[in-house]
Amino acid sequence: MPSEPSIQDILESVPATFRGPGGAVAVVKDGELAGQHVWGFANLDARILLTPATIFPICSISKQMVCLVLRDLLQNDKDKAFENALTKALHDLLPQDIMANQDLTLERLVAMQSGIRDYWALTVLWGATPGGKFSIYEDAPQALKRVGGFHFPPGTSMSYANTNFMALGLAIERASGQTLGDLLQERLFKRAAMTTAALRPDTERLPPPIVGYEGSDGTGYIAYKNRIEWAGDAGITASLEDMVAYEKYIDRSATDPDSAYHKNTQQPHYLDGSPAFYGYGLIHSEIEGMKVVGHGGAIAGFRLIRFYVAEKRISIIVLLNSDANTEEVGKHILRKIVGKRTEHEALEEVNVDWTGPYFDQQNSLAITVSQPKPGELVINYSGHDAKLKVTIPTQASSSSMKVTHEDGRLIIQRLRGYRSTARPLQSPTKSEDTTPLLYTGSYRSEEIDSTFHVAGAGGMLYGYFDGYLGQGPVHLMRHVAEDVWSLACHRSLDAPAPGDWTVLFHRDGDCKTVKGVTVGCPLAMNILFDKMQ
Template identity: 65%
Template sequence: MSTSESIRRTLESVPSKFRGPGGAVAVVKDGELAGQHVWGYANLDARISITPTTIFPICSISKQMVCLVLTDLLQNDKDKAFEDALHKALHELLPQDLIANKDLTVERMVAMQSGLRDYWALTVLWGATPGGRFSIYQDAPKALKRLGGFHFAPGTEMSYCNSNFLVLGLAIEKATGQTLGDLLQSHLFGPAKMKTAALRPDTERLPAPLVGYEGSDENGYVAYQNRIEWAGDAGIQASLEDMVAYEKYIDRSSSRAHSAYQKNSQEPHYLDGSVANYGFGLARIEADGVTVVGHGGALAGFRLHRWYAADKRVSVVALLNSDMDSAEVASYVLRNVAGLPAKEQPKDSPNETKVEWTGYYLDEEANLAISVLHGEPGELLIYYAGDEDKVKITDSTKASSKGMTVSFEDGKLSINRLQEGRKFTASPLAPSESPSDSNDAVCTGSYRSEDIDSTFHCTGSGDMLYGAFDGYLGQGPAHLMKHIGKDVWWLACQRSLDAPAPGNWTVVFHRGEDGKTMEGATIGCWLARNVKYVKKD
């Protein structure tokens, strides 16, 4: 079978393997379009099909494109005028106690090593209502002034944070006196021949006929209307034809000395010199000895992904108007096209090992709860950073995956999250008596965080508590809370302004010296940790 025929068959098999409303995939090989396939509907109700020119919101894939503009501006900044203006703009946009930290640099921001909290996660604590409006030029500057302190020291680890690219996008506009959309057009879309790509911040105004859908085969698909604005972090929209042109441009640029992409795709590092895997809007992973660089994007009703294997000169783009895992689609195509080994299949005799240390733990430095449960035979499910991570049990005290190692010793967990450069220990949350039978009921009341300008209301009784937040974005909905240990609760948040939602927030209540009254609480999720609240009543 010829290479072109193999690519065609692979692409045409995608709709059956990854069922949903519709999508578009393409392969660029050796700098040329090797194949593309579109299927399904841009609008199910109107029965309008997806085409190669249908425009999608590419969401966080935008970050690498903004970084190309940023690097291009810096490389052509002979008299340092742009760099000086950029730093001045950052000083105007961020709180002074944050920007004064010498390790908070542009390089740390684009590497997700800034230590800033993610503003989309914090919108929950600022009282946002799911489906509500969020304005780039009205709400975003207020968000940047309410980030609070760092949740880790800049340059020491990595945590995904849209605040980095929000502030950089606004700062670039201030420094140049031009809109980010115009800069993208002149520095990238024009040179790359991306004919219909544009920065369109308002997600409520998608170019017709595209509609985003939530749901599944089992439960059906429902159209979802987003109402948020974003720019530097996720605001670009592009068609499959635009993305093919982009991949051709990247292939040309990757080997050209001193090009913006050549610089941006270099291996990033932490402050101590150790290797990181994210920089300039590009994530790096190793797939069977092949380095793949790319990024995904997500918004309620949409999932997008692109990978580029520079050594093999192969790019894959996947654009979906549903919540299906686009990374799985892109990986499936890449493995087949680039000749990588198929995913390892379960052995005929699965590992039946079980461990005795399942349960709840607390990362006391980050104040984040951890759940450890058995999954499939020989597997653990670990919830910590907003999603369940699957790790394989290697013996009675250890488990691991490509992204994480876990060990149990002296009654504590030791976890190394390889992709984020974070190592920590976690103590078990000893089961306490039911809140309805103890004085845990004194958790109820109102709590205030001056750092981020947020009020937390805890209501209910016994095992059924609720948490709600007020802030500059309004009065948010009540969220259900689950008791997981003495003075530690999970607050479930599966829907927020953005997608994906933060998931479970950890609420750690703090008692006074009498051991009975509550004096405060620390609330956080992976994207926004250690927010301190003081009890008001």
């Protein structure tokens, strides 16, 4: 009878299962390194191999580290001087209408419950170009003043917004009088023995030899050059050796009730007291019934993840210099370690009769429901597909979403976000004009300081945006139904891109002319543009 594979065996099997230019994986168990494996190339053109010391940009994994520094600063703030200065700095950075809301607290910011739109999504509407430059000290403060109002009331829902952490990073620097890089070095990296980790905001100047790659086995891999800067929301670089040291530090801190990590991992809640899944830069989830706390990271050419299973005292780290799915890699490793087999549950042969286009009126987002095969449903929510299992003819669900068809409408419960209702969209009648010429023209949003241009004819529409970042590229638009169109955006200043933006045109009283348009995606909803004369 064959013996069970060791942790090292499991890690060494990863490259063949998840192909790509290169990667680094490790497992820390019971506070010690249980295995690590590094394969492939840091630079394909120069033929430079990856090593455990190769430094990666860890992107949004940085958020939890910034929050550890924040907690440490607050815990040692005996006279509230730092807390008061932090509040003042946030008031200076963010629009006053936003800061005047009493429900917008520090806890809402770090829990992604602020209701503030994501500035990386909004860069598309501000005229950014893919691969363009974005400065943390020049462009970021201008972005914060242009995010507009809330797209949902603070504390009532969750929407991933880098805005929260970018503002927090800048505010921490102003309040403390120190750079965020120095604070991270003093209050985390040294304590955790992360000897080469550092805050390096400029993604154009990553420590050599690492290169990020886009593509696949089918298309080939192309080196991608990023030119953005970020800090509070991302910006830390670290090697596999650094991340192993971090996980050892986390394991030592996990059960200490006075530690910053222990406090930051407590169950977050919404304003009504119901449990939330995100807090202090950490995602709370489950894998095979085990509670998992961690976070992923992404930028064009890189995907990364780390998470900790407290009940097993297991940490898993995955660093890839490609766009492969690190969450699947991490789950694969964990299942193998704990002896769980990936079982593909047979789908019930259930068909539904409610496929087609829908419109989420609360959030102004288009939704498309399709059924590729019996028992399976695909929900496309503004350009991103989610696969669900049909449980009964009126319901389908996955680990992150539950959809019910009731009285002709969709009731969507996003387990990691908001609950909404969507009505079916109808094909226009012959008397309704939906030709592209009806919608062409220029539209203006004073709220976010953006101009939207729509052009086209002969059944085709194009959309493009001007803003403080420049004149953006032209995006193709597709008619969904009624006065709802989608604008495709699969490449933006950052990666992954927002996907498809929903574009809802508003007609005047005579129904023959268009007076405005609402533009939105799940990261930045309900942005109103008025028709320019």
